[in-house]
Amino acid sequence: MLKLYNTLSRKKEIFKPLKPKNIGLYTCGPTVYNYAHIGNLRTYVFEDVLERVLSANGYKVKRVMNITDVGHLTSDADSGEDKIDREAKVSKKTPAEIAQFYTKVFFDDLKKLDIKIPGIIAPATDYVPDQIKLAEQLFKKGYAYETPQALYFDVSKFKNYGRLSGKSLKQKITAARKEVVEDPGKRNPADFALWFKTAGRFKNHLQRWPSPWGEGFPGWHIECSAISRKFLGQPFDIHTGGVDHIGTHHENEIAQSEAAFGKPLAKYWLHGEHLSVNGGKMSKSLGNFYTLQDIIDKNFDPLAFRYLVLTSHYRSKLNFTMESLKAADNALNNLRNFLSAGENKKIRADKKITGKFEEGFLAAINDDLNTPRALAIVWEIIKNRKTPFSAKKRLILGFDKILGLSLKTAKTAKIPAKIEEIAKEREELRRNKQFIKADALRKEMERLGYVIEDTAYGTQITPARH
Numbered sequence: 001m002l003k004l005y006n007t008l009s010r011k012k013e014i015f016k017p018l019k020p021k022n023i024g025l026y027t028c029g030p031t032v033y034n035y036a037h038i039g040n041l042r043t044y045v046f047e048d049v050l051e052r053v054l055s056a057n058g059y060k061v062k063r064v065m066n067i068t069d070v071g072h073l074t075s076d077a078d079s080g081e082d083k084i085d086r087e088a089k090v091s092k093k094t095p096a097e098i099a100q101f102y103t104k105v106f107f108d109d110l111k112k113l114d115i116k117i118p119g120i121i122a123p124a125t126d127y128v129p130d131q132i133k134l135a136e137q138l139f140k141k142g143y144a145y146e147t148p149q150a151l152y153f154d155v156s157k158f159k160n161y162g163r164l165s166g167k168s169l170k171q172k173i174t175a176a177r178k179e180v181v182e183d184p185g186k187r188n189p190a191d192f193a194l195w196f197k198t199a200g201r202f203k204n205h206l207q208r209w210p211s212p213w214g215e216g217f218p219g220w221h222i223e224c225s226a227i228s229r230k231f232l233g234q235p236f237d238i239h240t241g242g243v244d245h246i247g248t249h250h251e252n253e254i255a256q257s258e259a260a261f262g263k264p265l266a267k268y269w270l271h272g273e274h275l276s277v278n279g280g281k282m283s284k285s286l287g288n289f290y291t292l293q294d295i296i297d298k299n300f301d302p303l304a305f306r307y308l309v310l311t312s313h314y315r316s317k318l319n320f321t322m323e324s325l326k327a328a329d330n331a332l333n334n335l336r337n338f339l340s341a342g343e344n345k346k347i348r349a350d351k352k353i354t355g356k357f358e359e360g361f362l363a364a365i366n367d368d369l370n371t372p373r374a375l376a377i378v379w380e381i382i383k384n385r386k387t388p389f390s391a392k393k394r395l396i397l398g399f400d401k402i403l404g405l406s407l408k409t410a411k412t413a414k415i416p417a418k419i420e421e422i423a424k425e426r427e428e429l430r431r432n433k434q435f436i437k438a439d440a441l442r443k444e445m446e447r448l449g450y451v452i453e454d455t456a457y458g459t460q461i462t463p464a465r466h
């Protein structure tokens with residue numbers, strides 16, 4: 001029995017799909033104007049685990065991810081500039097070049113983290129006619145109004161506005177007042193744009209399409225409503241994103257889709273928590289802003305980051321530090337070493353014990369994707385004295401279909417022959433209790449950039465991290 005925490009009901013619910021076997025899953029994708037940071041990537045790991053858990057429960061998952069390549073302003077609440085447009089102008093490239101470049105980097109990051117690429121990838125600019133059609137529908141139904149600058153959704157007309165975040169429209173309006181309102185024609189500060197005209201502040205906007213309201217470009221939120229409807233219909237089963245999406249982006253998606261079609265948008269809403277760095281917010285100015293490449297440049301395996309993400313529940317805040325990444329990296333290496341080294345104990349597998357492990361793992365992941373508990377079970381298996389290595393390996397590789405740590409194909413880091421030789425020599429010295437000489441060799445290895453550790457599963461050599 002799969003249980004998932006639904007932001008909409010603020011409860012852990014038993015998952016009941018709309019159709020018996022097939023599931024529609026919509027996951028908000030990246031805005032491709034810059035590199036994804038590790039906080040963004042944490043959300044994509046959570047969504048990947050979700051998809052794997054759904055598959056493990058026998059469901060066939062149709063997963064859609066949009067790629068935002070137009071219309072996302074520097075503030076989610078429609079003030080500021082279009083992120084892609086600004087980046088294109090600054091770097092003297094076309095918006096398409098910017099989007100293509102960062103989309104490619106994004107998918108490379110996903111692959112490095114062993115994240116399954118969603119079945120349907122939908123760049124917003126490929127679906128502009130669908131977005132216009134939806135905006136027209138809202139206009140016809142009286143939910144939208146036009147100013148000389150844009151077409152807006154009137155939030156005061158939608159009575160359920162704020163259901164997802166639990167904030168009343170009044171609270172939302174008070175908060176939105178602090179935002180700079182750049183269009184005097186806006187009726188309520190919380191109203192959001194369905195369509196921006198290439199007039200006023202967007203006179204020189206690079207990306208533009210014809211529409212019933214004149215040339216312009218779609219707002220950010222409408223792409224998700226239009227794309228999810230096109231591929232998954234309405235309602236569909238699960239909609240996900242980061243917690244920062246709840247208050248504005250997802251609230252607006254719900255308002256648009258429900259106002260246009262009189263039906264709920266999605267049954268379950270799941271949100272991944274923030275990642276902080278050294279206990280604080282990640283920011284470029286503080287110098288604690290990390291991309292996946294930054295981690296790789298420090299000589300870490302990207303899957304060590306995935307391991308770290310799995311050690312905390314997706315609805316808990318994760319505090320990223322170099323120490324926590326090192327600990328995750330060590331744990332992952334120990335796991336790989338265990339699987340490649342083997343154990344030499346002649347015992348028979350006890351189905352009662354292995355069955356209990358299997359049940360425990362399944363119960364953990366089906367309990368709102370409790371990956372920390374699932375990982376703890378992996379270590380319990382390794383330490384279990386009554387289970388032979390072959391059974392342990394079979395269990396752990398089976399679990400890796402959910403964990404996604406590439407354990408089956410994983411190789412431990414390639415160590416140069418010279419280093420291996422020194423390690424052997426050191427081993428020999430240790431066996432002969434010549435510890436001072438052995439320690440000198442350990443230091444020599446460190447000088448050459450390798451760390452040697454004596455673990456429960458034998459001696460382990462890893463490249464030194466900087």
Ligand SMILES: [Zn+2]
Pocket residue numbers: 028029224249253
């Ligand atoms: Zn979205």
